[in-house]
Amino acid sequence: MKIYRKIILLGISLCCTITINAQQKVHTYVDPMIGSEGDGRVFIGPSCPYGMVKPSPDCTVSPNSGWLPLPKEVTGFSQVHVSGTGGGPKYGNIQIMPFSGSLDKLDQTSHRAEENVKLGYYETVFKENQIKTEITTAEKVSFYRITYPKNASKELKIDPGFFLGENPEPNAREAQQFVGSQIEIVSDTEVRGYSRIRGGWNNGRAYAVYFWATFDQPIAKYVTWKDGKFYSSQSAQFDSGKKTAALLSFGATGKQEVNIKIGISFLSELKAKNNIEVEIPHWNFNTVLADLEGKWEQLLGRINLSDDTSEKYKKMFYTGLYHTMIMPVNRTGENPLWTNDEPYYDDFYCIWDTFRSSSPLITLIDPKRQVEIVNGMLNIYKREGYLSEGRSGNDNGRTQGGSNAETVLADAFVKSLKGIDYELALKAMLKDATIPPGGNEEREGRGGLLDYLRLGYVPFGTDRAGNRTMDYAYNDYNIAIVAKGLNHTEIYNQYIKQADNWQKLWRPDYENNGAKGFIMPKDASGNWLDDVVFGESKIQKPTYKYTPTITESPWYVCHWCVFFYEGTSWEYSLSVPHDLPEVIRRSGGDMAFKNRLDTFFDTKLYDVSNEPSFLAPTMYHWIGKPYLSSDRIRTIIKDNFNTSHEGLPGNDDSGAMSSWLAFHMMGLYPNAGQPYYLLNTPLIKEITLQLEEGKTFKITTKKLSEKNKYIKTALLNGQPYNKAWILHDDIVKGGELVLEMDSKPSAWGTTILPPTK
């Protein structure tokens, strides 16, 4: 099939150049630089789908993805990174750096004269020494092609002591801390070693990254380095809790190009070596790149956009898909904590971000992968006692809001993903919902759970009481739904009741900016709090007025100790994905709710840059005005998303922001944990989803234009379809949805509202 298609493409490209563009491979539309600047923080280097190895330049030690725009200097290229995260950085391990010169200086920082990035490929030329570095990668092995200028001496630093986010303060909050490292020159073409680091954003226990590096030219000379000193006659520097490194010289003669394979493993150096033997048993850079492109083409090609889609939209869309599928990371076979036949995924960073649209998008494109990821999550629960939330570096944690893994499990359940032990999943969810994590509540489970169970809400005084309550209520709904499906009626009855717990923090009379009723702080005795106290000082008791628009806490309140984490009451008061009709009723009915939403978007109370607002633009659906949702979405995308380096309005958070965009460009948006998508006006005229068993689902528009932006009528498989939402089942069984567009809103989708609790 694949070969056949290639032959056709070849035929086309030979005979009709005019259609080449239309047949262009979809992976070429991916621009890894979208969202690389500003707040996006995406990883810009090459990565396989869910790839363990992510090589990329490190520009100083502070940026999260490692990369910063020119003219920032480059300290080297390290092999493990994450994408789009906020807070303190993680990883940045096993750094290499080409240079020309004597072997007497560890710091070989250089500046980029140019830089070229495409999917699977990174290239830069250094200003100071004209050395060209090209990078591509396999799943667990990165591949470097270094081209030194003619007659220049060819040197390379290998620095397993480097990591991102170095901070001299021991145990500094969110900072990675050095534990140990080691390096050995094994032969004249091989170096092995490791780096052991702890901390980082999730305050994780130590993780070790092992490497095996091989070169296609012999090392002519080397020095090893430890803790500030060079050693010319020691081929190894053992781990004594100090940084180690080596400077290698390939001499000035021979070919100018040095190829380097760096096998990475989380188990051992020999496993890293084996990863090279398995993945790249050759020295062909282009083959590695082509393999990687092939993997992405196979995945990205599962969604086809009509030929007339603009280059801009193609780039935005496929880059969105791409960003969604570089994390979490597949570390099957690389788990140093236990061994079994289950898949192992790490870097859920974090589920609070990704449960909303990333997981559902993976489910739609690649359900088998999502089954693997879910089974990996359950396996972590089985071995470590709790589901992950912000797991990274083989360590659970940390939590921001709810036990959001529950939504991911419920989403898999309601979408009938096969091959998952849902009884086990329910057990894992119930663990979160019943066993407080105690002193580990920053790491996993539900902080403030005992109060939540006793009072029905998390009282003010517990960190993040507001958003925890909102999330727990939804997570309880997730549990209820799974329990019901598995015929655990008692559990269902209990949790469907707890799903209303958000109402306990709803302060009905509270007005702000014309809206009425807000989620507001309440103390353990049931008193609403207008002024809230922060800090532990018994003498100074700083208080300040708490209002629904407050986004920033005073300087003396830690980021984690606020009532609403990274959001306002305006946002979180809408955060009831399972019972919007009740929010609407409490807000004063449809009209009042419409006004509330309008105020929300028009006065910038909506925060496009963060996940708590993700569902909000579609909420007009629940008052029977889906065209208003479409209007909002279209405006939001137009104003905030584009193909520039600043093309994402906030942290991409492992692809969360990108998946939000990709869904909306298709006119679909999931309500994660529930079995349907909201339908909106797509940005693309025709979208074809390649589903399992050769099925397809096509979303076709008729007369879609800038002006004709409203859905007039819809046909599903030829039958009139009057709902502004569609079941997941209706998509995966294949078919076609035809949307006829018009220049003004219609009655379509206004009567049968989306499902609810």
Added chain:
Amino acid sequence: MKIYRKIILLGISLCCTITINAQQKVHTYVDPMIGSEGDGRVFIGPSCPYGMVKPSPDCTVSPNSGWLPLPKEVTGFSQVHVSGTGGGPKYGNIQIMPFSGSLDKLDQTSHRAEENVKLGYYETVFKENQIKTEITTAEKVSFYRITYPKNASKELKIDPGFFLGENPEPNAREAQQFVGSQIEIVSDTEVRGYSRIRGGWNNGRAYAVYFWATFDQPIAKYVTWKDGKFYSSQSAQFDSGKKTAALLSFGATGKQEVNIKIGISFLSELKAKNNIEVEIPHWNFNTVLADLEGKWEQLLGRINLSDDTSEKYKKMFYTGLYHTMIMPVNRTGENPLWTNDEPYYDDFYCIWDTFRSSSPLITLIDPKRQVEIVNGMLNIYKREGYLSEGRSGNDNGRTQGGSNAETVLADAFVKSLKGIDYELALKAMLKDATIPPGGNEEREGRGGLLDYLRLGYVPFGTDRAGNRTMDYAYNDYNIAIVAKGLNHTEIYNQYIKQADNWQKLWRPDYENNGAKGFIMPKDASGNWLDDVVFGESKIQKPTYKYTPTITESPWYVCHWCVFFYEGTSWEYSLSVPHDLPEVIRRSGGDMAFKNRLDTFFDTKLYDVSNEPSFLAPTMYHWIGKPYLSSDRIRTIIKDNFNTSHEGLPGNDDSGAMSSWLAFHMMGLYPNAGQPYYLLNTPLIKEITLQLEEGKTFKITTKKLSEKNKYIKTALLNGQPYNKAWILHDDIVKGGELVLEMDSKPSAWGTTILPPTK
């Protein structure tokens, strides 16, 4: 000073053979076999004081110390063990096994024809092949001298896949589980690799033990092995989650003796190699042994017994000291979790056992070491959030009763150990006392804490509610004392009140075997429970009558879920080390309490084999009858302790049982966490403690004999001393306590009772 002494010794041994025995080095009295059979489970191989490496034969995969008596077969010799523990085994890593024969069989199990063990030295000859194995060790490197029979071929298995307690059930309770292993033939004299194991008694996360083995003869031939298959042309087997090993042949020619050094590290193979270079840069077995003996001599020689002490008592006493000082294990420089300048100790296995007498004995013999250990504990708290309880394999946990580390910290504080940050210690203690460990309550902190804080006791239904309540009350007393000393009056006031919490479970009217008042199960509503329910079945509700003499729970109740862990109410009702006067009062006064104690000991309600009863024999002190304590102690020792292989009546538990004996042989017994020792009739006529700064404290008896077993009068530094207890301070400032003995009890020590709350 040391040299001078040696010269004198030499002079004596040359001129007067008759006194040689008197001058015999004290380490020669250590017999590592005492307590090796029966329940003692002591480690019998060579070990440095607190030594990280503990090489020893493994006889099948089940015993805790690895060793079992002849004729049990030996599967090999592994390098890491613990001593005296119960429950599922831990460690047993990096096994080697000499054999003669072809390289085609992994199992090389043999039988011992003979076995010789002395401090620092192990020797056996195998029946099947006459191969002699001798073992000694440095701190982090074990040293083997293997002598093969003439003309026999010299083979050796190295098996990093082996570990103790293998169980096919994944995650089986208390069972170690294989995670991964690796092996590489580095050169014709070097092999490297590692073993990664999880689980074990404390259900710990994975730990890795790295090794570097070197031989003084070249490998003539080898095969490597992985997962059931041999590989003759692969010098390495990488970690793929499968067991790996190698069989080496040194051929049949050359010298018959093969010397092997096995460096061990918890960081890396190169660190293990470095450990060899640092500790044993030579090939002299006897030098390694002599160094080890010297270390022990220096430590054990800090307590001198009078020349006329019987060989039996010398053996019992010095072996007791020896067992006390082989755990916890000093892993400074070997911590894979974080790096700093603090000491790192592991294998607190567990503090529930060792806080009572092991820690106080180390404090008395080697206060600098105890400071290191305490600082290691605080460092663990700083990095991991909770103090350890049963830490092993770099992982906290698990808990049996209280947060007993608090007693260790309080003990250091009341004994004025210098160089400890006691404010930090108080913080660590308060963490245990205030922050519930939630889902991790099996690992650390105080399980059932919220109920304990709310009700003042742990209600029945929570695992181990009885002994947890008793321990928490004492731990709260420990906190109060430290808080008071640091002038935190509010904290003191709160915790000194909580120290009375044991009274909430005291059922005053309950009678049993003539005694009145017992700690009994109470539910959360405050009802005493006569019949208790176990199990979770809603249909079958098995109940049984709970009485103060019940030791065994029904078969359907897990070992961990009982009311009293490893003990009865008879034992735990006495477990109030800080307020025995109140126990006495509640028991009906002095006479009733005497009867209670007499019944306890005479009807075998006292359990000599486990720690909860440790303080009981000295409790006659609190009713002014210290001579009855002495009588009990003498009888207990006579009936239960001796120099045989079964010379310890219960699990030695990292030296707990041994330290109890050693203290009592000196006529001293600590009440851990409090600044004094109870005085009893010593078993030894004259004991001299070598203290810091060249001071000594001498306990001298006059007329001590089988008959004259009662203290008639005492003089402390020449002054009459009428208390049957002595402050730690009075000992460490140096001096002499002279006890004049008599054949009948006297009024000595009967009036000024030991300090109390």
